[in-house]
Amino acid sequence: MRLDTDANILIVGLGVIGGGYAAALTEAGYRVSCITSEQRDIEYALERKMIEYGTTELEEELIQSADLIIFALYPTVFIDWIEKNQHLFRPGTIITDVTGVKTSVVYKVQDMLRDDVEFISAHPMAGREQSGVEFSDPSVFRGANYIVTPTEKNSSEAIAVCRELGHVLGFARITELSVEEHDRMIAFLSQLTHCIAVTLMTCNETPNLEKYTGDSFRDLTRIAKINDKMWSELFLLNKDALLCEMDSFLSEFSEFRNMLASDDAEGMRAKMRASTKRRSLFDKPKR
């Protein structure tokens, strides 16, 4: 299949990401349906014409009519859903996901999945601090990264469909990584930073600090408002990679601390110069 606009797309899970996908795909001309747990989320999306149809039931006809099914669920909920309901898929269906960790999810799903259905995994790297369909906003995908994580079980056709989905959603850069590369990368760039932000908020409870805060502290803790259920799950599902990054950070931070303790100005300055130089690589590309 190609992702022509006559394709039927079913989104399972209408939260902040599922809702953003629905809005972007509807706008691009696709027929989008959804299955989600709360009727009020369906009503919200119908009122705003983000979806054509929605249900809280596992309607067999709806699932069978889908050419592409996008799972926008918590990782463990996604795995459970496949286990219990994969008999409902039509042969030839392509399924994808939005899960933020891969190694512990992708192999598990691919191993149990029927041979006549293909799961190609992807990670849209565009988060929100808030959860829920009412915070969904397809504009967050523009300028962001969309990472496809194929395994040897994936066909080039499904990989192409998944990449096309990233383009249609408006992502600026579509890349491919192995599930292991993805998880090491995400442990450092995303999960470690969330651990640091949370720690900054809980390690000093002096009253009135907020009266004196500047933008640096605000920037480092923006992501300290965190969905505890989802992120604890993501951390545990990527435990080894995240522990490895946390330990590297701890070791480097302790080294810097010891330079300060021993009045090693030149040591600190060398770290700062390396930091300044490397940070330039991470500047947002001018558009």
Added chain:
Amino acid sequence: MRLDTDANILIVGLGVIGGGYAAALTEAGYRVSCITSEQRDIEYALERKMIEYGTTELEEELIQSADLIIFALYPTVFIDWIEKNQHLFRPGTIITDVTGVKTSVVYKVQDMLRDDVEFISAHPMAGREQSGVEFSDPSVFRGANYIVTPTEKNSSEAIAVCRELGHVLGFARITELSVEEHDRMIAFLSQLTHCIAVTLMTCNETPNLEKYTGDSFRDLTRIAKINDKMWSELFLLNKDALLCEMDSFLSEFSEFRNMLASDDAEGMRAKMRASTKRRSLFDKPKR
């Protein structure tokens, strides 16, 4: 004295902060002169009408004519300047500064200063990643905090002048802290965050990470571009307070790490909920 617009203001050190002060004070109607080390910085400021007069020399007449002198120098340079040149002050002059650490600077300057001159210290909490007068921008003061740090040697008159200066510069909130309170606060809110940002940039040198970065990592490392000379000096001058905050952070981060290692989802979630709740206090006030 009151800070009437017929007051002569002399700025010593025309960098990113001194330049911002010069522009804001000139705009507010004051006669602003400066003494700084580079002739090209004076020319830059004269061309843009940020100052009325500037010199690279210690002109006695200029220093004697100043009602208020603002030192916008690196802390150690400021202390040296006072030691060598305080004989040039006119009796009754009020001097202030912009130094980012206080305990190790304020007592030293006040102890050696002539009895007929008063030093009232303040910290404008509005930084820039870049240094140099060409990056100065008085608009960064709007919405920011201006902290006056009086000691028992200060008169209520000088404190009032210093607070008025903060208002004239456009700061949103003028507060007072003891030098010790200031340094504990700044160790946590500013210095610790810079240590973390630098560490994040130096603890993982995997190539191509920048291709996958999202806004979280960018936000946590914005301040990783850092003036190594100034910040190493600020860290060393606030060493005890900063070490104390670094150790609290290390201990709390290790606790979170160990929760992950032992699959303690509920422990991590409790930290995340506390973090989410406390972070709301630090939201930027709506204006």
